[in-house]
Amino acid sequence: MASTPIEHPTTTQTLPSKQHPIPFSIAPNGTRTQLSSILPPLIFGTATFNHQYNTDPFALDTTGLTTSALTHGIRAFDTSPYYGPSEQLLGTALSTPFVRETFPRESYLLLTKVGRIASSTFDYSAPWVRQSISNSLSRLQTSYLDLVYCHDVEFVSPAEVLTAVRELRRIRDEEGTIRYVGISGYPLDVLCEVAELVHRETGEPLDAVQSYANFTLQNQRLAGEKGIQRLKAAGVDVVPNASPLGMGLLRRQGVPVGSLGDFHPAGRELRARVRQASDFCDRHGEKLEVIAIRWALESWISTGALCGSHGDPASGVPWMRESNDDVGGAKLGVSVIGVSKPEELEKTMLVWRSILDGLEGGEDTAVRAGRWYRAWEWSRNRRVAVQILAEGVQEILGEWFDYAWESPGEGFVNDKRTQSITTPAATIIEKVNKDGAENPWLTPAASPAATPVEGDEVVEKSLPLR
Template sequence: MASTTASSPGRAPRPPLNTVLPPLLLGTATFNTQYVANPHAMPYRDIVARAIALGVTGFDTSPYYGPSELLLGEALHALMNPTPTPSNPNPTPLQRSDFFLVTKAGRIAATEFDYSPSWIRYSVLRSLQRLHVPYLDLVYTHDCEFVTPGEVLAAVKELRRLRDEEGVVRYVGISGFPVNVLCDLAEMIYKETGEPLDAVLSYGHLTVQNRRLGLPFVEGGGKGQADVEGSPLVRLKKAGVDVVLNASMLGMGLLTSKGIPVTDDTGSPLAKWHPSPPELRLACMKLAELAAAAGERLESVSLRWSLAEWARVAAEAGVGVDFTSPGSSEGRKIGVAVCGVSSTPELEETVAEWRGAVSSLGQEEDGSNDKYGPARQKKVLSLVREQLWPALGSWLDYAWDSPGEGFVNTRKDSNRGVVPDDGVIAAYEKAKRSRQSR
């Protein structure tokens, strides 16, 4: 389904996304007040620089994530324009081709969406400016379940026009929470345009608590033929989607040692906006107790399980990417994960767990002393299957409604398509004329 295609006459062919997308991306939704009190005080430059040093060359952001695009852009710009120091008078600048940049468009605020072509174009051009780059590798329509299918189709068409006519976007996809909606929209877009989506980003649906995206392929999920044929990944594959990405493996903070307070009067940023019901929060706190009794942190167990299962499941379903392990000459397909962190130690643990998960695929316990190797894989799978899933009971595979009951898009009809006169478009048009006159 995915093939090498030209973006526009005279433009270099685009290889299939599955051949160029990194298998692990740093998600920067955490560079936002929804997760931390003051994202500007985060060590965001150190996190991004350390990610590059560890080989994590993909970054996922959105204009909806507060200052995330600005902070990520500042960090990348500093790496692309390094300051000489006495110890390193000739630093090597990061090149634009050295990293893969993903953002989104269409979601403005918690209850405000504008998927009109003019807003989508404005949002993309503003992202270019904030991120200090001439093009974006992949752009999604953000949280597409909140608008009509017709609006999603119009936005995708505009993103493809920006790809083909203006060359500022390379690949196009959609993102959202309910997997059935993602499948419906992917099928509709393929049917209406004759061109499949490059990517679909799902979040919160391949976790220790909610396995819906990967059923029935996940370990312990069963494999009846009818279940396989109607499963989300099979539907997406049939709709021609090249790559499916898995994000929010900790359930947006549910699957952590601290958990999410049942009430929002604790001062926790998460407690105020997280859509989970109180009973689910309590159930996940019980998981943290079980993990601690086994000498583990719930976030470590949850992260390892999701990374390992998604790496395997996405490949099995045909929606993974090409990957060759360092030091190996043999490539394989694995699933793409998007992980958010708020510190460099969290980043380093995430990368270590990911490397261990990938290296353990298809291997039996080998007696290795590597704390992240196959022995850990076996321990995590056993803990999840024998203790965590039974403890969840009816909350296993539960997903809240999105949008919730009574949702109304607060973007007024008269304002849809109206873009700010803030100089973003004027600056882009001026730069384009300058390039054309050379």
């Protein structure tokens, strides 16, 4: 069996130095730097710092992962209060003396969310939005948040989303602890409808709409006129594509199972087709997740450019800075990746580096940086090979290609609606924690064993999940 081609790292490396701030300003008339001029095209997602994806997120080297991501050029981190201890772990990682000294707060962006409290508990009220922002600032140990999304908007009414967006913008304008406001979720029709509603009712479009699992080898709906084109028409500035592996569906080992059990909504038939696709990739010396990651990142750079960004890309090389001009100067589609292990991050960044090498000007950039003079040629050839296998995977998926599962599922009831309208969301969280069934996260002392086991076999996780 042929071996998987190797992505080529650099042959040069510089020493660490204090990183420059990302430019941001607000004009006297209230106009602020456009998000699409500064948001990096590669964002580190920390949904993996959670019990959904890992048995014990406290056992992960989250500090090492975050620091390594920064040294490889990543300058944006996406998190959420719903991601268990993610905000807490990320805040701790960004507060080490080395990071504080070398990567000042102004040199990277922090993205988080409001509204989703637990799997079946949502609160988009103005009081809870304010409380949630206060909590996130404390957990992340920061004085401001760069971008705040309303989390999973399909689970509440459009009117509730509008209330939350207005409160976030009030905080932005009056308190200054928020810089940009957006929404996130899964069903594209809901995301588009809400984006259009916000623009129509407030006269101001959303800064960002984050879609997940809608631009992958399995589902590419985000690319069409009912996806990014409709969002662009609603005035949305940036559309980040998250979860290129479809929440871990597109992996040789199947969906990840953390301490919260099998949470993935994909049915048995779709999972069986993905397994067949994985076997197909194996027969050609590749891993499904490697093909899925490379295809999604490389394709979205151009497909997502319609609502992309001029922000500086992560070079993928330790301590090597790279500007948007170095890779052609055009807008690049924005992607969100998540990892759990150092080797996953290293592999992802090598793939990202190779993708950048294949862009306009990549040939000259590689030579100037001291990398292999044929890196551009290798990247272009690799793109062709990945595209061939991607088309093979889509043939195997058949009728399951472009399939989207229901969100929310049938019979969903927001637990918050069963509470008195005067019940503070904090009280609901306390009740959920005491009940145990939907505990957002376990304390380190209560965490289960760090390594998932099925029978006598240790189950390894592989490459980015979300």
